Amino acid sequence: MFGFLFRKQRMVEELIGKYLDNLRMTQEYFTEALNICLEGSCKGDFDFMTEQTHKHESRADDIRDEIKDLMYSKALLPESRGDIMGLLEAMDLIPGIFERLLFMIGTEKIEIPEFIVTDVKELIEYSLASFDLMIKQVEALFKRGGEIRSMVSVIDRNESHCDHIERRIIAAIFSSPTLDPFRKILLKELIVTMGDISDQADRVSKRVNIISMKRIV
Amino acid sequence: MVPLLGGIFLGWSLGANDASNVFGVAVSSRMVKFWTAALLGAGFVLLGALLEGGAGIETLKNLTPMDLNQAVVCSVGAAATVSVMTLLALPVSTSQAVVGAIVGIGLLNGKIDLGGLGKVVLCWLGTPLGGLIFALLVYRLLGTLYNRLPLNLFQVDRLLRIGLILAGSYGAYTLGANNVANVTAVFVGAGMLDVTSAALIGGLSIGLGIVTFSRGVMETVGKKLVRVDAFSALVVVLAEAITVHVYTFLGVPVSTSQAVIGAVLGVGMVKGIQSVSGKTLGEVLAAWFFTPAVSALMAVAIDFVVHLEYVPGK
Numbered sequence: 001m002f003g004f005l006f007r008k009q010r011m012v013e014e015l016i017g018k019y020l021d022n023l024r025m026t027q028e029y030f031t032e033a034l035n036i037c038l039e040g041s042c043k044g045d046f047d048f049m050t051e052q053t054h055k056h057e058s059r060a061d062d063i064r065d066e067i068k069d070l071m072y073s074k075a076l077l078p079e080s081r082g083d084i085m086g087l088l089e090a091m092d093l094i095p096g097i098f099e100r101l102l103f104m105i106g107t108e109k110i111e112i113p114e115f116i117v118t119d120v121k122e123l124i125e126y127s128l129a130s131f132d133l134m135i136k137q138v139e140a141l142f143k144r145g146g147e148i149r150s151m152v153s154v155i156d157r158n159e160s161h162c163d164h165i166e167r168r169i170i171a172a173i174f175s176s177p178t179l180d181p182f183r184k185i186l187l188k189e190l191i192v193t194m195g196d197i198s199d200q201a202d203r204v205s206k207r208v209n210i211i212s213m214k215r216i217v
Numbered sequence: 218m219v220p221l222l223g224g225i226f227l228g229w230s231l232g233a234n235d236a237s238n239v240f241g242v243a244v245s246s247r248m249v250k251f252w253t254a255a256l257l258g259a260g261f262v263l264l265g266a267l268l269e270g271g272a273g274i275e276t277l278k279n280l281t282p283m284d285l286n287q288a289v290v291c292s293v294g295a296a297a298t299v300s301v302m303t304l305l306a307l308p309v310s311t312s313q314a315v316v317g318a319i320v321g322i323g324l325l326n327g328k329i330d331l332g333g334l335g336k337v338v339l340c341w342l343g344t345p346l347g348g349l350i351f352a353l354l355v356y357r358l359l360g361t362l363y364n365r366l367p368l369n370l371f372q373v374d375r376l377l378r379i380g381l382i383l384a385g386s387y388g389a390y391t392l393g394a395n396n397v398a399n400v401t402a403v404f405v406g407a408g409m410l411d412v413t414s415a416a417l418i419g420g421l422s423i424g425l426g427i428v429t430f431s432r433g434v435m436e437t438v439g440k441k442l443v444r445v446d447a448f449s450a451l452v453v454v455l456a457e458a459i460t461v462h463v464y465t466f467l468g469v470p471v472s473t474s475q476a477v478i479g480a481v482l483g484v485g486m487v488k489g490i491q492s493v494s495g496k497t498l499g500e501v502l503a504a505w506f507f508t509p510a511v512s513a514l515m516a517v518a519i520d521f522v523v524h525l526e527y528v529p530g531k
Contacts, residue, residue: 077447078246217360217448
């Protein structure tokens, strides 16, 4: 009966679905590119995967702008518009971190030393697990409703664990007698940027929780 | 038809002003297009006037007996009061202006139904209180149901928008049912119209006011309410509509603006807002005292001018 009122809202819904799919694709290419480096040398498919990561990151920006235009042409309640825009902008920082990491590795020719590879893999594993959960949480907010709170605590735990791994790796880097100081600084910067993934996923997760709580009267 | 023009003007300005109380939030926040709101508003106002407008008309026409000239004086006096007070940016209730004018004429006639007048004044005092109480009840009841629904953000958004449209339509219905008496009751009292024609003409003139001139008021007045969240806005509109509907059953025209103020205070109380704006309360009190008094004086003054005679040759 009221379907005519919600045409734009449905378009926003579809675009958000597309945006989340695109984030997943960005994550896939990023993971493959990083794995190539962790397995040996950053050659072969690394450049192609980096390019794909960049392409999907840009596509995410385009979809976000499309959503923004639609919402400000009177789709959704004003408070929902603000919440969705804030959330998209916060989420959008993560593909940016993926791209920055690959850019750092590619342009600064950073090679990850053998003695920290396991820890870096663990850091990435937990960071990406947080990222996956964050996407599920966002889907719960937009598609299903409920289930949000339980995911907040898991993401929060992952974030603490990632902080712990990050500190451990940095300590190992600076304790190494063989690495030269310049390389140590570059590696530290890389690890801190990797740590930003779980930090940002945690921020987004908390924001999703607040948006959901705000709707309880 | 000419004697009816004062009433039609009053109905037009009532529609232009009071539509903001029912659709202001939805329109000013761009949740509903103006034309959707205006057409729904005008349609439901007319429906309310035709289906339930009779009781209020009966109450007002019985306050004092009057002839057609006095009916015209009453409606022009009330319309002038509403216009002057609006120009001075003072809050004004059309119901109170009309009753004030009727009382003014009643004083000149020396005949006022004090029982009926007492009932009307009591209802005025009870309007913001009714808005407050219904807001508390509606908030608790709807809030409990709403919190139990497992809805995602888009479903919440749809539910609230549909709720605002339905509540706005109900509000427009009660506006027509309750306030149509202000517009044409005096002409029924003067024997010019029967109740059904009065409801039809009154409803049409209020509807005309909504369609032709309510846009600006909806967009500015609604912004005062949009500061509350969408759910609270829905509660405010519903509480206001229920309050006005209750007074429609009692046959007493009341101010939708005062019902809204009461409802906003009620929502503020539920949400834990401690301070109540002294300025807002002052405005409500000023409207209670000044509008009927100024309107009574205006009607008496117009009646005096109408009866002035020029006697040449002295």
